[in-house]
Amino acid sequence: MFLKSAFCLLLATALTGCQVGGSPVSEREGYFTWVDEQGRVRSSPIVGTDGQSKGKIAGENALEPGEQPALDEETEYTLENYPDAEQLARDGYVRPGQRQPYFTWRDAQGNVRVSYYRPDTRTDQQKGLVEPPVRITEARVYHAGDQQVAPAPVPGYDPDAFAILGIEPAADDFLARFSASCCESLETQGYQSWQSGREFGVRLSESSSDHSFLTGASPYQLVALPAADKAGSLVFRLRSYARNGVFVPSVVFLDERMEPIRLVTDLVMDFEPESWHQRGYLEAWIPAFPGRGERWMVLFTRKSDLEGQTVIETSSGPQSIPHVRQGEIGLMQVED
Numbered sequence: 001m002f003l004k005s006a007f008c009l010l011l012a013t014a015l016t017g018c019q020v021g022g023s024p025v026s027e028r029e030g031y032f033t034w035v036d037e038q039g040r041v042r043s044s045p046i047v048g049t050d051g052q053s054k055g056k057i058a059g060e061n062a063l064e065p066g067e068q069p070a071l072d073e074e075t076e077y078t079l080e081n082y083p084d085a086e087q088l089a090r091d092g093y094v095r096p097g098q099r100q101p102y103f104t105w106r107d108a109q110g111n112v113r114v115s116y117y118r119p120d121t122r123t124d125q126q127k128g129l130v131e132p133p134v135r136i137t138e139a140r141v142y143h144a145g146d147q148q149v150a151p152a153p154v155p156g157y158d159p160d161a162f163a164i165l166g167i168e169p170a171a172d173d174f175l176a177r178f179s180a181s182c183c184e185s186l187e188t189q190g191y192q193s194w195q196s197g198r199e200f201g202v203r204l205s206e207s208s209s210d211h212s213f214l215t216g217a218s219p220y221q222l223v224a225l226p227a228a229d230k231a232g233s234l235v236f237r238l239r240s241y242a243r244n245g246v247f248v249p250s251v252v253f254l255d256e257r258m259e260p261i262r263l264v265t266d267l268v269m270d271f272e273p274e275s276w277h278q279r280g281y282l283e284a285w286i287p288a289f290p291g292r293g294e295r296w297m298v299l300f301t302r303k304s305d306l307e308g309q310t311v312i313e314t315s316s317g318p319q320s321i322p323h324v325r326q327g328e329i330g331l332m333q334v335e336d
Contacts, residue, residue: 039104039112092119134235134334137284140266142175144259178214178252179260183298186211186258191222191296199237199332202299204247206326215250215265216303219325223297225253225290231333232291239330240269242280247327248305251286254296261293265302271312271321280321282310285334299329 033043083095094100100116107113187209192202208219226234240247248269253262267284274280288294301323310321 038114089121092121094119134285136235136287138268139264139284139286142178142263142265144175144179144261145173175260175263178263181212181214183211183252183254183260184258186220186222186298188222188258191224193224194226194333196226196333199239199330202329202331204299204326204329208326211300213300213302216306218300218302220298220300221329223299223331225288225294225297226333228290230290233287233289235285235287235334237330237332237334238284238286239281240283241328241330242274242282242321243328245322245324245327246271246280246282246310247325247329248282248301248308248310248323249284249299249329250302250305252298252300253288253294254298255293256295258296262289271310273312273314281330301325 033041036042088095092101101119102114102116105113105115190209192200202221202223204219204221206219208221210217210219213220225231238249238251240249249267250263250265252260252264255261264286267286269282269284271282272278272280288297306323306325308323310323312319312321
């Protein structure tokens with residue numbers, strides 16, 4: 001019985017010694033384990049505080065063919081080796097010497113496959129997931145009460161020079177002169193209501209009401225803006241569709257008494273050529289401010305616009321599009 005107990009104790013001691021001495025690499029001090037792209041378990045040394053590894057497995061840090069050595073975490077960066085942030089972003093934040101990101105998967109036969117991929121560094125706008133921010137179209141804008149202060153004359157100034165050259169002097173308040181002939185007399189019976197959530201059309205034809213504005217006689221269309229409690233401010237897209245010419249619009253905003261409070265002219269509009277699924281059009285993005293008293297919007301054109309033309313580049317060369325008095329306009333509110 002004593003010999004049997006001694007034998008069991010000796011056997012237990014021997015097994016304990018084998019377990020300690022034969023512990024896997026992952027349990028040794030200074031190493032960690034990881035799984036490579038082939039699904040194999042690897043062990044790598046942990047770098048110490050002095051920058052040297054506590055141990056190293058032969059061939060563990062060998063580079064793949066064509067692979068560049070990576071910069072060590074302790075590398076002192078200079079102007080020559082400092083990584084460029086924009087280039088790093090274009091590279092998917094994969095530094096030199098690092099492998100491309102990958103994922104593993106099994107095929108129909110049960111084989112483990114590895115697929116490398118390049119991170120998609122495009123923004124949500126570039127991917128089409130988010131609409132780009134709206135850019136308000138450049139234009140000449142007149143507000144009620146704007147006063148243009150004439151600059152001090154330079155030495156040798158001739159007060160009759162403008163008259164000799166046929167140039168009209170600058171007006172003190174252009175909108176005030178514009179308001180003298182607009183817009184209390186405009187007909188309101190045929191006004192058009194605002195429609196949110198969709199594009200709605202405004203047609204200017206021979207049957208449209210006509211008015212002699214300060215900028216010349218023109219057909220016009222009166223549009224009622226949303227109530228201030230529904231939209232204190234908004235941005236809408238204006239498209240003037242081309243057909244035997246294109247209507248070049250100007251916009252004047254009126255208060256509830258039909259008095260002009262803002263005039264928008266000389267819109268720098270972009271032209272989109274005709275395609276197989278849509279007509280060509282001029283496009284502009286314009287803000288409106290019902291919360292500031294803007295109740296109505298009047299669409300019209302100017303005599304100077306009718307005398308001009310829009311020139312576009314086509315595959316067969318430049319093409320001119322005449323400006324006309326009639327046309328079709330599409331309005332659509334930009335949703336928040």
